[in-house]
Amino acid sequence: xxxxxxxxxxxxxxxxxxxxxxxxxxxxxxxxxxxxxxxxxxxxxxxxxxxxxxxxxxxxxxxxxxxxxxxxxxxxxxxxxxxxxxxxxxxxxxxxxxxxxxxxxxxxxxxxxxxxxxxxxxxxxxxxxxxxxxxxxxxxxxxxxxxxxxxxxxxxxxxxxxxxxxxxxxxxxxxxxxxxxxxxxxxxxxxxxxxxxxxxxxxxxxxxxxxxxxxxxxxxxxxxxxxxxxxxxxxxxxxxxxxxxxxxxxxxxxx
Numbered sequence: 611x612x613x614x615x616x617x618x619x620x621x622x623x624x625x626x627x628x629x630x631x632x633x634x635x636x637x638x639x640x641x642x643x644x645x646x647x648x649x650x651x652x653x654x655x656x657x658x659x660x661x662x663x664x665x666x667x668x669x670x671x672x673x674x675x676x677x678x679x680x681x682x683x684x685x686x687x688x689x690x691x692x693x694x695x696x697x698x699x700x701x702x703x704x705x706x707x708x709x710x711x712x713x714x715x716x717x718x719x720x721x722x723x724x725x726x727x728x729x730x731x732x733x734x735x736x737x738x739x740x741x742x743x744x745x746x747x748x749x750x751x752x753x754x755x756x757x758x759x760x761x762x763x764x765x766x767x768x769x770x771x772x773x774x775x776x777x778x779x780x781x782x783x784x785x786x787x788x789x790x791x792x793x794x795x796x797x798x799x800x801x802x803x804x805x806x807x808x809x810x811x812x813x814x815x816x817x818x819x820x821x822x823x824x825x826x827x828x829x830x831x832x833x834x835x836x837x838x839x840x841x842x843x844x845x846x847x848x849x850x851x852x853x854x855x856x857x858x859x860x861x862x863x864x865x
Contacts, residue, residue, distance in 0.1 A: 668839040674831030677708070686715030686770070689780075692833050695810070704783040704790070704858055706812060706833065711735065711778060714770025720763030725782040726792045728758040728854060730816055732776030740766040756794045756816065756852065779814060781856055789859045797849040805838040808860035812836075818851015 670693070677690040689709045694702035708730070729735050734753040739761070741747040750759050753772065761767070763782060783790045795801070797818060803811050812835045813820065813828075820828040822845055828834060836845060 668837050669845060670835045671826075671828070672833040672835065674829075679710075682715070684715050686713045687711040693835055703787045704781070704810075706814070706856070707780045709778045709780055711769070711771055711776045714768060716768045717765075719766070720782060722784055722786060723763030723782050724760070724785045724790070725763050725780060726758055726760045726790070727752070728756055728779040728792070728794070729754070730777045730779055731755070732771060733774050734772035735769060735776045735778060736772055737761075737767055737769040742766065756854075758792065758794070779816070779854055783858060787861055789861060791857045793855045795853045795855045797851050797853055800846055800848045801855070802844060802846045803836055804844045805836050807838050808862070810835065810837040810858040812856040812858070813847065814854040814856070815849070816852045816854055818849060820847050820849035820851075820853060822847045
């Protein structure tokens with residue numbers, strides 16, 4: 611697949627992840643010769659993302675009940691790490707986790723890392739960013755379910771619940787190694803995932819359930835991670851509720 615086709619597929623993935631309308635292939639999806647992605651109608655008119663190349667992907671299921679809750683040293687909350695890559699004791703390049711926040715506390719610093727935080731449950735979370743480089747201090751409030759904030763890991767900030775404990779999804783990645791995107795995706799219609807070279811997809815079930823082929827079933831709190839590994843397969847997912855869909859693309863370095 612050429613670079614142009616990869617760019618097109620990424621854009622179609624973005625649109626399908628967001629539940630946006632996309633052009634329907636009028637020839638039944640029979641345009642494999644040009645490698646162009648098509649969208650086939652799903653339930654309630656939502657698109658099913660289909661790309662005309664064979665994804666090479668391994669699939670890993672992360673059950674919420676298998677994650678270990680680790681209390682913070684400051685006593686203000688706890689974190690359940692879902693997955694980090696590459697693992698095996700090596701410094702991570704990206705990390706997925708869920709945090710329970712009980713009270714206001716400073717955030718840990720992660721130099722060289724970008725992060726996205728999504729409010730999963732609770733009555734809101736406020737982030738207080740310190741003044742830096744002549745900019746004034748500011749607040750960012752996540753007050754509705756699945757509201758999110760994106761910020762650099764080295765930012766000096768504190769945060770805490772607005773009214774009672776919250777549960778939050780955290781995506782972190784090293785900006786020199788990966789680019790990342792996250793969408794909140796109502797599970798209306800189907801998602802069909804393909805992994806292109808250097809690409810990882812993660813789907814976290816924020817509410818409801820997700821079902822797939824061969825008896826695959828994910829409950830709320832479970833996460834599926836698919837990564838290019840040279841094994842030819844793709845995955846179609848259906849369900850009801852809300853999912854967080856993450857795309858991580860390994861950055862290419864010249865020389």
